[in-house]
Amino acid sequence: MSRIRRHWLPWLVVVVELVGTLGSNAQVETRWPAPVGVLLALLAVLPVVLERPPGWMLAVSGLCAGTYFAAGYAEGPIFMAVPVVTFAVALSQPTRRWIGWAVVAAALVAAGILLNPETPDFGSGPRRGPWGPDAGPEGDLSMWQAFGQAAVIAASGAVASALRSRNEARAQRQRRAVSDERLRMAADLHDGVGHGLAVIAMQAGAALHVLDRDPEAARRNLEAIRAESKESLDLLRRQLARLTDTEPGTEPAQRAPEHGLADLPALVERVRSGGLDVSLRLEVDAASAEAERAAYAVVQEGLTNVLRHAGASRAEVSVVSTTATEMVVTVRDDGRGSDMSSKERRPGMGIVGMRSRVEALGGTLEAGPEVRGFRLRASIPLSGSSAGGAEGLA
Incomplete structure (x- = not known):
């Protein structure tokens, strides 16, 4: 199951949906109890608080919103429920995993709007369904609301998909930069420290070979070992500093000097x-x-x-x-x-x-x-x- 989001913005959306739905239905007489409408609106928007809401929750949100409209509850924040859920799902899931569910959700919401017996016309008072005798090509708002809701759902999904693609591209660039830096550090260590250890081993062997009969030559070998080990240790220290230098605002450790x-x-x-x-x-x-x-x-x-x-x-x-x-x-x-x-x-x-x-x-x-x-x-x-x-x- 997806984890609950800790960011405050999704919870603000839920609070606005809850308070707005309570307020819009408080002054309107509905055929069904107002708490049921509030519960439908809450269920429709609730997936936004999940860290990675699955695609099928779009259909659940669309079903709840469509039922809300078909039951004749008052219009209000319910119009934003499915679009914000679509945005949350599209931001966390690949397009192929949510696009079909978004179509289902849009169809359910549009059907609920068209079946809403309380949708007003440009004049006043209720109408008897979208195809009733009072409905006319200029007075019926339900068709325009259905089309508008589907368009907003599609736009929300498109914007979220674009943001997801941008975030993935940025993350990929960051991973590539980290990988390149690791390769450069491995090259520095291999070329510098590896060569230094090979020279140290050779110098140590030479010193052992002449230690008894030519102490001065052995001394020169030991001095060469000291110089080579110091250079290799300096290089190793710089590489370790680059690995551990993560404090913000600090100067990054310098790379080993480039030889020519x-x-x-x-x-x-x-x-x-x-x-x-x-x-x-x-x-x-x-x-x-x-x-x-x-x-x-x-x-x-x-x-x-x-x-x-x-x-x-x-x-x-x-x-x-x-x-x-x-x-x-x-x-x-x-x-x-x-x-x-x-x-x-x-x-x-x-x-x-x-x-x-x-x-x-x-x-x-x-x-x-x-x-x-x-x-x-x-x-x-x-x-x-x-x-x-x-x-x-x-």
Whole structure:
């Protein structure tokens, strides 16, 4: 069963209907007891206080309102009962679930109006039914009231449906924005923290390897671990701040600084200090900020995979402008390559995220084992700009 609404407006409608019906029937002699008419009017409008009134309640409302009119009770707020119920139902239900019931409700109300023996004409006094001898084409109001009530019911449903569509579109945009933000945060965490942990693991292994015979080298490795862990922790702290920063009026937490081609030498040096021989060839004159960020992410993920999976001793990084409109990013190592198991060859989250990022700029990405080692190659337009897709993990 639908929950009762807590908003005051539907209850105000019920109160107006109740008080107005009592007042309009208090000074009029009716063939039926006035409390019965008040009860019919109350039942006709009562569904508006439900949180999600079902469509069939339109028929109940129309039956109560039609019975009210047919019984000859005084006109008044009863005319708004079925329209407001139609508005409430259409605002909470898809059109296909209420449109048929609205037609039934309109027909019942129109029938009740046409059968009302007390509907006055343009002159004075009652008439004997809509088709009686006193009814004329200019004097009969019942037909116009029936048509008017049906038109108001249809208009109420149309307005509510339009509002529902607008609300759903706004909610969908909000959900998409939240999803995009989550993807961006996942990309930041994966690219930054994931790479940092891989470098820390490599540096720790190198420190353990030389700890006894070369304490100074071990010290350098530990210092590199400290610097890398601090950077990764700062990034993690910023991401957590963005997740928990929900206080109204507060400044949102800043995103992690975006890296570009100028940061590649420092990235390569951090990996190189852990013992992996990495060469860098950087020959790009000018590129857009989006293209630089994508190139950096490809190199970062490529080196992370070398550290984690390849078992390599050497890696080559190349970022070169092959044409005036395109640059090619290549990360190649001398690790296991074709000797990797089929499970290890499956594209992981990092490669899926890189491909999504590169393709959003109009580029392509290829990744796969070679006879010796593994190669990652991305073609990125120099002036590429995202078309609105989320940068991040798919």
